[in-house]
Amino acid sequence: MSNLYSNIGKRVPKLDAPDKATGRARYPQDLTLPGMLHGKILWSRYPHAKIVNIDTSEALKIPGVMSVITAKDLPYRNSGFMKDNPPLKRDKVRSLRDEVAAVAAVTEEIAEAALEHIKVEYMELPGIFDPEEALRESAPLIHEENKNNLVKMKYKFEHGDVEEGRKHSAHVVKGRFKLHFVTHTCLGTCCCIADFDSKGKLIMYSPSQVPFLHQKDMADVLGMSGSDIRIIQPTIGGAFGSKLDLYPYEIICAHLARIAGRPVRISFTRMEEFCCTPTRQPAIIESEAGVDADGKLTFREAHIILDAGAYVSWGPTIPYVMMNSFSSLYRVPNVSFDTTIAYTNNIYAGAFRGYGNPQGTFVVETQMDELAELVNMDPLVFRILNSNRPGETTPQGMKVTTCGLEECLKRAAKGINWHEDRRGVTGKIRRGVGLASFFHVGGGARVYRSDGCGAIVKIDDFGQVTLITGSSEIGQGSETVLAQITAEELGVRVEDVKVINSDTDIKPWDVGVHASRTTFIAGNAARIAAAKAKRKILEMAAPEMGLQCDELDINNRFIYYKANPEKRVRFDKILRKKHFDYNGNIIVTEHFYDPPTQRQDRNFKGNVSATYAFGTQAAEVEVDTETGIVRVLKMVVADDVGKALNPMLLEGQLEGGIAQGIGYGIYENLILDKGRVMNPTFLDYKIPTVNDMPEIKVEMVETHDEEGPFGAKGIAESGSIPTAAAIANAVYDAIGVRIKGLPISPEKVLKALSKK
């Protein structure tokens, strides 16, 4: 069937690649506006302190300094998920990334210098850096207006009867897992430009991955109407969830611009990027799981303790997704999941590709391996036995339509030579293999009331197609895939399609880039808008060709008679003819696609996604038992992608995800000491480089999802979800020790080996 497609299933290079490769692409750092100033933020000197006084008078005297602001200059309006984060801190600071004051000056150097002349008098307070300690009664209060340090959010999910499940278990495993801080390390650091126009409307040049939410949030915090805020997205140098929230630096930038009366840019240094941007949510997970004598899962129970940091950004909301790993990955009849979330004086966590799923999957898949061993089954066989199947509904009410998990497991195992006997390798270097799967939304996620995306298709008389899509290109390749979808539906070539996607004034609404939703949701919007355009074109062509509309189709820029493809006319010729005819017309169509899904109820039940993605990763590792160093030799990823719209981009996305997963599993660790980031450089914060990357084999399992565009599912996040778990299981296979904290550092390996 895929042979029928001209654009779908093809290895089309990313449309933005040439501009990025040649330096033409303009990131926010590359933009300047006439009269633009440079903003700099003064960060807190202490993780926890009262602000006694701020004296900005000296800073204001420096030539070239145009404005210096503190909380006094701002209205009382906070940002963040719990609206607990003032853009500039008023009476106290709660973490070292707290914004105390800000400067706008004619150069970055002057702004930087001015910061040193702002005199802040602090009264240091005792800090608290561990969520469990934060909840003790004696703990110092971080937000005094609360009676304790508990964040008033609770993710409690119950399904079936866990006690009953436990009773019917032949084996039970129990563990406490500790997940760490890692950060996104986007190549493009945080950078925005705020510019008020002559009517007082704000234009934000922002790398936001959710421009329409950004518009609304920015409006709320500035006390403006959303209609007065225009978000323009320059080329975005990576986001991975880090640009999902509205952060104080952006609000500060707007205030500086408003007060200075000139555009202002704030651009983070790499060190600021490490210290002052959100992290992946660290977690302590206490989990129990059981299996009956036949190897069927009986229950899972998990309690999650989260360190919110000083403020609630998206980090503490990740149990919403993490819960899915426990409730819906493999078939489990009884589930209990709940959370305790505490404020600390650490830097706060945000959204990060996978959104709690890497943490949850690490625990679930470690325990799957433990259970398989207890019940004496091959981990592959055990997983297949418990695998999700098409047609089932998971405990959270998620309706699995297509599901290729069993095939993914088999292909991943085959790819890694699962049954090869690696015990032959003796001596200090040991080899092992491990498996881990994932369950994730693949058809959007109705976390907001709308999960929709709008698309406008305009075709000019040269046959050139413009797709105006609500979705955003953040480097993930959405432009390319949307151009392919549009081209395929219209019967033209991918190079005939231009994608416009970077201005809220122009593009129709979209909830943003999150939850692996763009290909699916924006893809469907584009596909349907294109289908409407195609219909109009066929209606134009039919009388010209003396045929009925339904007898015609379009391929490779030709409208042809299906019964005799030699009878054809050029696509652009029909468009021109109709355009320039008396009572002419042009082709403009639109569609807003909102998937047939539900928001979850209070009990976290509901079919949030129009389809679900599954997949398995198999890792082969080598562990040096003398140094404790783990090396990943090979990764196989087999994903149920629905339909591979662009195998090259899919591979790229999966490989990138695996790189992040390997980083998460064995290298990356943002070390905090009393709230201070101790390794804020790429020298000290190790990400996998090309030398660390193993061979990666990508297997695509196509289940042809009925609701997906040309059968596709979203898999953008999946690459990074099960990697750490697969590596951990491979490490166990190699050296027989279970590491229940990440990263699996040489230190942890040696310590575990010595205990053994």
Added chain:
Amino acid sequence: MSNLYSNIGKRVPKLDAPDKATGRARYPQDLTLPGMLHGKILWSRYPHAKIVNIDTSEALKIPGVMSVITAKDLPYRNSGFMKDNPPLKRDKVRSLRDEVAAVAAVTEEIAEAALEHIKVEYMELPGIFDPEEALRESAPLIHEENKNNLVKMKYKFEHGDVEEGRKHSAHVVKGRFKLHFVTHTCLGTCCCIADFDSKGKLIMYSPSQVPFLHQKDMADVLGMSGSDIRIIQPTIGGAFGSKLDLYPYEIICAHLARIAGRPVRISFTRMEEFCCTPTRQPAIIESEAGVDADGKLTFREAHIILDAGAYVSWGPTIPYVMMNSFSSLYRVPNVSFDTTIAYTNNIYAGAFRGYGNPQGTFVVETQMDELAELVNMDPLVFRILNSNRPGETTPQGMKVTTCGLEECLKRAAKGINWHEDRRGVTGKIRRGVGLASFFHVGGGARVYRSDGCGAIVKIDDFGQVTLITGSSEIGQGSETVLAQITAEELGVRVEDVKVINSDTDIKPWDVGVHASRTTFIAGNAARIAAAKAKRKILEMAAPEMGLQCDELDINNRFIYYKANPEKRVRFDKILRKKHFDYNGNIIVTEHFYDPPTQRQDRNFKGNVSATYAFGTQAAEVEVDTETGIVRVLKMVVADDVGKALNPMLLEGQLEGGIAQGIGYGIYENLILDKGRVMNPTFLDYKIPTVNDMPEIKVEMVETHDEEGPFGAKGIAESGSIPTAAAIANAVYDAIGVRIKGLPISPEKVLKALSKK
């Protein structure tokens, strides 16, 4: 009825005014692109010469010079209406504005300096600077491939029987009129940036007033597809027709960018703007007209001799419109009109507001006065007697639906105190009054196969409306009027509407800004797209309000029950509700409006416009019989505008037009001596300044055109059409001499007085 409108008929200030007033608006001169080079053109040293050799080697050696090009570097593709104008001249130059070579360098200064190092060897040829001389057999040939200097274009129109008309005439007047060179004097000089992207597609930052035609023409001359060319229009500093054609500098800019591999900007100096941009088409008009004993017009006969200059741009096509003045201004039963167009070595003429109509009207209205005198009628009474009337079809087949000419005549006359006896003023200063009317298209002009314009309306969940219109803002106020139309139709406020109109990739097709068509054509497109959006909104609201769609209307952001306006819901609230409902939707609609008109046939007959505009100007002047200086004391303009959508903008446009008309009539004169512009500065080329401007009284005659948006007609050009004629008639009234050439300079006045 107009009280019913919230936005229409209101004095809404121009939406772009604050940005222009505060310096935020970014003209092409304000833009820079990374790596951008500056281009400069080497103009010809002679008005007519062979190019023997060009040596660019020395220029290329100058540090900072990135490329130097001559015709050898370009394909053989010409531009212009007759495709007779090579972007860089190959073997010969034909005027002093001929492009001989071009340089791109890192600064404008280096590019300028490099021009002096290009050695061009010329062999001078005899020049010819008068169209009548150009047609003599012995004249040197300008385009050798032609056998003579005749431009192969002929505008020949015949209606009725002129000889029969002449026979039935009681009086006949005959005259030879000489119209001169004037130039647009746009505040924004010619400036464009050419930028090839990594895929070889061209992005032109162009002040073109016809971006979609520009795209096509540029594609043709570069040998590319139109789909590979994107036109982005920065803020445009005036056009008035001067940016209707594709000029060599823009093509040269693209070639420089292509060859240098970097973006290139070419920005004209003011002197280049005077010397190297097109002029209003100069003309020699020999005209005869007759009247019967009752004062009814019997015939008009006109022969036009045009100086094309060295190449054919739009200038020589203006008889297409000039013909209308002769055939359709007042009722005339027999008409003959034809043209002779010659190449000369002068600079060439282009389009200029009114497009031949100011020249034609000057002749027609001078002769109307002469005929009135011969038949012994008051010029006002004579004009009313011969006035056009609703329901008539003019000799060119133009169907007059609404026509307020009679009322315009009366109100203009009343405004100027027509019947006041000014003979009391004696001595050297004499006073007089004069009238002149105009006939012009007011509902588009189908000169291309399509006269359409597309519009897309998108409404977000804040209730903010985006209108994406094909039309262009060139300073005329189209953004504002289109926002008003859209707001009115939707029942919101003008500040709720943002207008997007500057990118061919985004906006739907439009033929461009010409023929006073934007309010009418783009206005109808916007209005109908908005009406579709309104219908959708009412369909959303009806079930919410428990009412039928047709029982509802929208006003001032509220959807209300027509029978009980207190029952209402907020516009944005309904939008949000529907957006965020299950199976949500957003509002995006579109319309392509192509007016119900015809292209004229070979005989120049056909109803080219959906309606026609009429109007009268009355001038009161003072003539100093000692110095010959004419001073305009007062102008009254009474225009049939259909409906005044924005009286303030209308006034502004009419006043601006009158300023140009006064300039044309008594001040402006681009003096050419052997093809050389002798006064290429604002010191030497006199335009009226505020000190020269008279009191202007604007009278709006509203005929509520059925096809027009809210009844409006296009009147953008009209202000400048009859001014010179009205002044000339007033001068006659004052001092009893007829000046049949423009401008009515002191020299001409004194010469005429001395003859008398």
